[in-house]
Every structure is written in C-alpha cells, then in structure tokens.
Amino acid sequence: MEQVPWYSIDDLSRLDTPALVVYPDRVKQNIARLISTVGDISRLRPHVKTSKSREAAHLLLEAGIQKFKCATIAEAEMLAMIGAPDVLLAYQPNTTKIHRLIDLIKTYPETRFSCLVDNQDTAQALSDQAVAAGLVVPVYIDLNVGMNRTGIAPGEAVLTLYAELEKWPGVQPVGLHAYDGQLRNPDIAARTAECDAGFWPVQLLSETLAAKGHGKPIIVAGGSPSFPIHAKRPEVECSPGTFIYWDKGYQTILPEQAFLPAALVVARVISLPTSSRICVDLGHKSVAAEGDLVQRVTFLNAPELKAAGQSEEHLVLEAGEGHSYKVGDVLYGLPNHICPTVALYERAYTIEDGTITGEWRTIARDRTIAV
Structure with missing residues (x-):
C-alpha cells in the first residue's frame, strides 16, 4: 500500500x-530538537518572528522555554499576552516606539522586557522616559559583528557606552547582542570558522567588561545558521527563529540541522x-x-x-x-x-x-x- x-x-x-497550513505535531518535534541541541533550556531565547502567533509561542512555553526574542512591539505584546516571563525586543526603539515600549512595560508588569541600544542619544531618551514613568529598562548593547545592519563594532566604544548606561537612572545595561545573520556558508566547517572569528571580539569584550567591574554581561548571539555553533558555548543565549516551521532555503544551506518543514x-x-x-x-x-x-x-x-x-x-x-x-x-x-x-x-x-x-x-x- x-x-x-x-x-x-x-x-x-x-x-x-x-x-497557509501548519502541522502542530511537526512544530513540537522541532521544539524538541531545538532543546536537545542546546542541552540547557535556560540558554534558549528563540525569536518569534517566524510564526507571529500566540499558539506557536505557547508551545515553546509549554516546553519549558522562558526567554524570548522579537523584533516588533506587537510581537512583544503577543508574548506578554500569553505570560512569557522574559522578552527581549531585539530592536533599538526610537521616538514613538520608546513611548510604546514604556506603555507595554506598564501594561504587562509580570513580563520582564528589555531592548537594544547602540548609541548614547537613544539610550538617554529611553532613560528619560523610563524615569518619568518610574521604571528602569534593562538594555543590551547591539554589536555589529559583520552584518553591517545595526550595532557598533566590539571595542572601546562599547566599553564607553556600557559605562555611560550605568550612570543613567532609567536604564540598566545587562548584556551584549551579537547577530551574525550574514553567515550562510553551506559548509558547516567554514561557517564555524567564520562564526568563531566573529565571536572572538565579543568574548574578549565580555571578559573586559567583567574585569573592569561591570559584572559579567549576558550574551545573546546568533540566529538559525549559527545556532549549532553558539549552542556549544555555555555562556551564550541562542536565539534561532525559523526552526519552528523551517523552510526550503534553510533546508538547502543548513543541511546539518534536522528540523522538519x-x-x-x-x-x-x-x-x-x-x-x-x-x-x-x-x-x-x-x-x-x-x-x-x-x-x-x-x-x-x-x-x-x-x-x-x-x-x-x-x-x-x-x-x-x-x-x-x-x-x-x-x-x-x-x-x-x-x-x-x-x-x-x-x-x-x-x-x-x-x-x-x-x-x-x-x-x-x-x-x-x-x-
């Protein structure tokens, strides 16, 4: 037959x-594979940009994942609506978006929201509005590790910004964000070498911050292509997103990852x-x-x-x-x-x-x- x-x-x-059709049993299998790859579930901070649905995000929660990453205020609100404990808005808020983030934090006090910054002006504006609302917003410095989209290069400028952030009452620097989405070599050995080269300055920066008395920063790194590489670094939170549904593009260039469409x-x-x-x-x-x-x-x-x-x-x-x-x-x-x-x-x-x-x-x- x-x-x-x-x-x-x-x-x-x-x-x-x-x-558009979704196969929940396969989604659950993908979540299980994600967890088995990283081992320590507390090191997972999956991105919800792929599904943009409460139901898919809730399956992640049910599997024991507590930390999440998103790119829009709507995605952050969706996560708060289902009771996600920890949400990183992996985007630098400006002007109106700062107002919306503050409103979101006040509306959903049970969720710990954080966001990215890569310059003093934005950080100062965020701090001022947070102080006016009686809040302190955790922030990650967005690092440019080769994608040349947002962030600042690892180095002295990051150390300076981190120290400035500690002076402003409305923000609290907690870590570093390093998205290396430009790494797409189908050869996992070559991709690993490129990823390691890009991550080395981030690791050095983390150690320098700790040595200067700033505390050990949380490092949120990578996306889908570099996930299996960063998964081996015990100090890194990994944030793949496409794994939940997978697609032909990643199925082709990431053959080492056994996620299911x-x-x-x-x-x-x-x-x-x-x-x-x-x-x-x-x-x-x-x-x-x-x-x-x-x-x-x-x-x-x-x-x-x-x-x-x-x-x-x-x-x-x-x-x-x-x-x-x-x-x-x-x-x-x-x-x-x-x-x-x-x-x-x-x-x-x-x-x-x-x-x-x-x-x-x-x-x-x-x-x-x-x-």
Missing part, C-alpha cells in the same frame, strides 16, 4: 486557497493557459516574492514544476507538453523563506492526522495589537 505523504489533507473541500502554502490549479503551462493561485501576496522566481516555492507533490511568471494573485508554472494537470488540482508548496510568507496570512490552518482541526491567528503580523 502506498504511504500517504505527511502533508496530505483529507478534507480539502473545506480549504479555500491560497492557504512544518508549514506549507496550499494552492490550486486555476487555469491551463497553454499546452505546456498551468496557472495556480499563489501570487506575490501569497508567498514571499524575494529572490529568484524559480526558487520562491517548491511543490512537494509536483517538484518538477518550474515557475515561469508571477503577479499579485497568479503563479504560472511550466509543466511540459503532455502534462496531466487539471483545473482544481491541489499543490502543496514549501516556501523558500517562510517568515515573510507567514506575514502574508492572517491565519494558519492547523492540520493533524490529515484533518483541518483549527487555526492559529498571525496576530503579530499587525504593527499594533493594543499598545
């Missing part, structure tokens, strides 16, 4: 497409425009439209299909002469990049034992929930 593929959905008549986009054939091409309902608004067209999605039940064109609501695929596809056929797509794909959907339908069992709202895809 032919085995039914893990992704198959029995009651497809209930599923309008394009649709746990979220797909489901599409239907809607037209047969030529004798060799088919059109499905998976446009720019339904799967992340970044990178090369032919790499944006891989159909698990039709891997031979190649993208030939895409617009807002349509994806044209080359199927070859004499193909057997019909209007109404269902395709199960694994996105190359799941994080921005999830943000295109207001909900993900949960699939268990081939059945649609419910939905997870992508509540934090909005910039504002309440605060």
Whole structure:
C-alpha cells in the first residue's frame, strides 16, 4: 500500500486557497530538537518572528522555554499576552516606539522586557522616559559583528557606552547582542570558522567588561545558521527563529540541522493557459516574492514544476507538453523563506492526522495589537 505523504489533507473541500497550513505535531518535534541541541533550556531565547502567533509561542512555553526574542512591539505584546516571563525586543526603539515600549512595560508588569541600544542619544531618551514613568529598562548593547545592519563594532566604544548606561537612572545595561545573520556558508566547517572569528571580539569584550567591574554581561548571539555553533558555548543565549516551521532555503544551506518543514502554502490549479503551462493561485501576496522566481516555492507533490511568471494573485508554472494537470488540482508548496510568507496570512490552518482541526491567528503580523 502506498504511504500517504505527511502533508496530505483529507478534507480539502473545506480549504479555500491560497492557504497557509501548519502541522502542530511537526512544530513540537522541532521544539524538541531545538532543546536537545542546546542541552540547557535556560540558554534558549528563540525569536518569534517566524510564526507571529500566540499558539506557536505557547508551545515553546509549554516546553519549558522562558526567554524570548522579537523584533516588533506587537510581537512583544503577543508574548506578554500569553505570560512569557522574559522578552527581549531585539530592536533599538526610537521616538514613538520608546513611548510604546514604556506603555507595554506598564501594561504587562509580570513580563520582564528589555531592548537594544547602540548609541548614547537613544539610550538617554529611553532613560528619560523610563524615569518619568518610574521604571528602569534593562538594555543590551547591539554589536555589529559583520552584518553591517545595526550595532557598533566590539571595542572601546562599547566599553564607553556600557559605562555611560550605568550612570543613567532609567536604564540598566545587562548584556551584549551579537547577530551574525550574514553567515550562510553551506559548509558547516567554514561557517564555524567564520562564526568563531566573529565571536572572538565579543568574548574578549565580555571578559573586559567583567574585569573592569561591570559584572559579567549576558550574551545573546546568533540566529538559525549559527545556532549549532553558539549552542556549544555555555555562556551564550541562542536565539534561532525559523526552526519552528523551517523552510526550503534553510533546508538547502543548513543541511546539518534536522528540523522538519512544518508549514506549507496550499494552492490550486486555476487555469491551463497553454499546452505546456498551468496557472495556480499563489501570487506575490501569497508567498514571499524575494529572490529568484524559480526558487520562491517548491511543490512537494509536483517538484518538477518550474515557475515561469508571477503577479499579485497568479503563479504560472511550466509543466511540459503532455502534462496531466487539471483545473482544481491541489499543490502543496514549501516556501523558500517562510517568515515573510507567514506575514502574508492572517491565519494558519492547523492540520493533524490529515484533518483541518483549527487555526492559529498571525496576530503579530499587525504593527499594533493594543499598545
């Protein structure tokens, strides 16, 4: 008897497409693999940018994870709504965002919120508003370890900023944040060498701060590509995010990580425009439209299909002469990049034992929930 593929959905008549679907059993397996890789669960600070849902984050809480990382105020609020004890806003708040962070801290006093800073002006503004609200905000200095996106290079400027932060009554320096998302070499040995070279100045900086009497800073480092490398450093908190759903992109360039694809986009054939091409309902608004067209999605039940064109609501695929596809056929797509794909959907339908069992709202895809 032919085995039914893990992704198959029995009651497809209930599923309008394009649709985002999530397989909770696989999500739980990915969480278990994450924990087993790092060993000490207290060293995990997963990023919630991928799922942006309370339900997925709650599974992390149920597994014993207490620390979280996020990029937006909405993601931080979503975590506070489910009772997350420790939330790092891995973003430097400016102007209005400082007001919102202060409001969030006051609204959810049971959650310990912290954020990033990389300059004195922002830190001073944050301190002033925190003092006015009767608060002290824990902060991490954002380090530039080669991505050249935000942060300051490890060195004397960090020591100076750390000392300044200790003088301001509304902020409390607690650690260093080092995101090395530029490390994407498929060769784990080469990636490890690059990661170690980038981390060495961070380690030296940490030791220098401790030697100068500032206390030993918490180090939050890495993302998905460098996770297995930083997982071996006992002094580092690791913050991968994509692991929870995984995707084709990381499946390809991170072969050493055994996470399972746990979220797909489901599409239907809607037209047969030529004798060799088919059109499905998976446009720019339904799967992340970044990178090369032919790499944006891989159909698990039709891997031979190649993208030939895409617009807002349509994806044209080359199927070859004499193909057997019909209007109404269902395709199960694994996105190359799941994080921005999830943000295109207001909900993900949960699939268990081939059945649609419910939905997870992508509540934090909005910039504002309440605060």
